[in-house]
Amino acid sequence: MTTSQQLFEQAKTLIPGGVNSPVRAFRAVGGTPLFIKSAKGPYIYDEDGNRYIELINSWGPMILGHAFEPVEEAVREAIQHSFSFGAPTRKEVEMAELITEIVPSVEKVRMVNSGTEATMAAIRVARGFTGRDKIIKFEGCYHGHGDSFLIAAGSGAVTMGVPDSPGVTKATAHDTLTAPYNDLRAVEMLIDNNHNQIAAIILEPVVGNMGCVLPEPGFLEGIRELCDKNDILLIFDEVMTGFRLAKGGAQERFGIRPDLTTMGKIIGGGMPVGAYGGRADIMNVVSPAGPVYQAGTLSGNPIAMSAGLAMLRHLHGHPEVYTRLEEIGSKMVTGFQNSLQKLGLPFTINHLGSMFTLFMTDKPVTNFEEAKTCDLPLFGRYFHAMLRRGVYLAPSQFESLFLSTALTDELVEEVIAANEESLKEVI
Numbered sequence: 134m135t136t137s138q139q140l141f142e143q144a145k146t147l148i149p150g151g152v153n154s155p156v157r158a159f160r161a162v163g164g165t166p167l168f169i170k171s172a173k174g175p176y177i178y179d180e181d182g183n184r185y186i187e188l189i190n191s192w193g194p195m196i197l198g199h200a201f202e203p204v205e206e207a208v209r210e211a212i213q214h215s216f217s218f219g220a221p222t223r224k225e226v227e228m229a230e231l232i233t234e235i236v237p238s239v240e241k242v243r244m245v246n247s248g249t250e251a252t253m254a255a256i257r258v259a260r261g262f263t264g265r266d267k268i269i270k271f272e273g274c275y276h277g278h279g280d281s282f283l284i285a286a287g288s289g290a291v292t293m294g295v296p297d298s299p300g301v302t303k304a305t306a307h308d309t310l311t312a313p314y315n316d317l318r319a320v321e322m323l324i325d326n327n328h329n330q331i332a333a334i335i336l337e338p339v340v341g342n343m344g345c346v347l348p349e350p351g352f353l354e355g356i357r358e359l360c361d362k363n364d365i366l367l368i369f370d371e372v373m374t375g376f377r378l379a380k381g382g383a384q385e386r387f388g389i390r391p392d393l394t395t396m397g398k399i400i401g402g403g404m405p406v407g408a409y410g411g412r413a414d415i416m417n418v419v420s421p422a423g424p425v426y427q428a429g430t431l432s433g434n435p436i437a438m439s440a441g442l443a444m445l446r447h448l449h450g451h452p453e454v455y456t457r458l459e460e461i462g463s464k465m466v467t468g469f470q471n472s473l474q475k476l477g478l479p480f481t482i483n484h485l486g487s488m489f490t491l492f493m494t495d496k497p498v499t500n501f502e503e504a505k506t507c508d509l510p511l512f513g514r515y516f517h518a519m520l521r522r523g524v525y526l527a528p529s530q531f532e533s534l535f536l537s538t539a540l541t542d543e544l545v546e547e548v549i550a551a552n553e554e555s556l557k558e559v560i
């Protein structure tokens with residue numbers, strides 16, 4: 134038995150499914166999840182000493198590679214002053230200043246501890262501000278495990294086969310309307326059939342949670358327009374795309390200004406941090422400025438702020454990071470596409486910047502239904518073939534990969550070669 138196997142057997146007697154987040158359990162791909170001992174730069178190392186080239190990067194945060202020195206240094210400095218005060222600190226002001234500078238649509242921001250907290254708070258604020266109850270989300274989008282979002286949810290929910298989770302009440306589900314991603318007509322019909330009842334439309338401006346799916350030309354602009362015409366708030370869930378697809382996130386890349394934005398992952402530099410923010414007139418309804426309640430013992434935690442500040446300051450001060458991420462992404466995807474062509478495989482790759490997904494289907498993938506045409510057992514075999522070749526992919530077809538600047542050109546070539554050999558092996 135490997136150490137990971139031993140640890141997993143023990144973990145399953147103590148933790149539901151042996152993991153603290155379902156997608157980690159390898160349920161979609163089979164086998165035993167790797168228990169990771171450490172990571173540095175582009176590599177992670179499991180408890181049995183195996184080394185892997187990392188293409189998940191903690192599901193997004195480690196955009197500069199693991200153990201990035203300036204972030205580590207900031208945390209080492211911060212822990213000398215204790216860990217948590219439960220009182221306002223200078224770093225929270227600096228963090229708010231930096232976020233509002235990098236993401237102009239965010240005029241005011243509230244720190245929380247996860248992306249889930251950020252999205253739950255954002256829809257509560259939208260409901261409080263508009264006095265309306267319903268929200269529209271898109272099938273296959275994942276916005277964390279808040280009850281309102283576990284309806285036709287992506288990521289781990291669909292990976293586990295529970296896109297509509299038990300435990301979410303009918304009353305809650307009643308207020309969540311869903312539409313296929315990229316389907317403006319469906320959104321218009323929902324709005325017409327729920328006149329003046331919809332507080333917000335929330336979406337991933339580029340989806341990572343059904344695998345990487347891009348907005349079709351005009352989709353985001355169309356949603357913006359529908360929101361404006363119907364006094365509906367537009368919430369961009371940029372937990373994944375924020376500070377990744379551009380310094381100012383997908384909203385900068387696509388030139389769309391949402392009313393609220395939710396953030397996470399990169400914003401904490403690997404520490405538990407989320408945030409939500411947007412128009413000042415909307416954010417001013419949040420307690421104690423206004424009546425909409427939201428709170429958190431560890432919100433704005435000084436250690437987490439130190440890590441997040443170091444990360445964001447580096448990204449803000451080094452625009453070349455985004456040029457490099459584009460380069461790495463296009464090199465890797467071009468290599469994958471060349472291999473598909475060479476092997477005569479009609480699979481689909483969706484890609485933008487440092488996010489991409491190889492879908493095991495010959496269909497275009499523009500929404501959840503199309504994503505679900507993938508050959509999931511084949512993906513499972515491919516995943517393990519890549520693992521055996523030292524490449525660590527997301528253990529689910531319904532996830533995006535996240536590249537980091539720690540990937541050298543040589544490592545990109547190694548991943549391309551591993552991909553071609555793995556496809557040959559499993560087809």
Ligand code: KE4
Binds near residue numbers: 250278341370371373
């Ligand atoms: P967290 O609560 O996991 O920090 O964030 C929830 C969330 C919200 N919005 C988007 C767009 C997200 O992608 C996420 C979380 N992403 C998943 C990966 N698909 C986290 C991995 C996991 O669930 O373990």
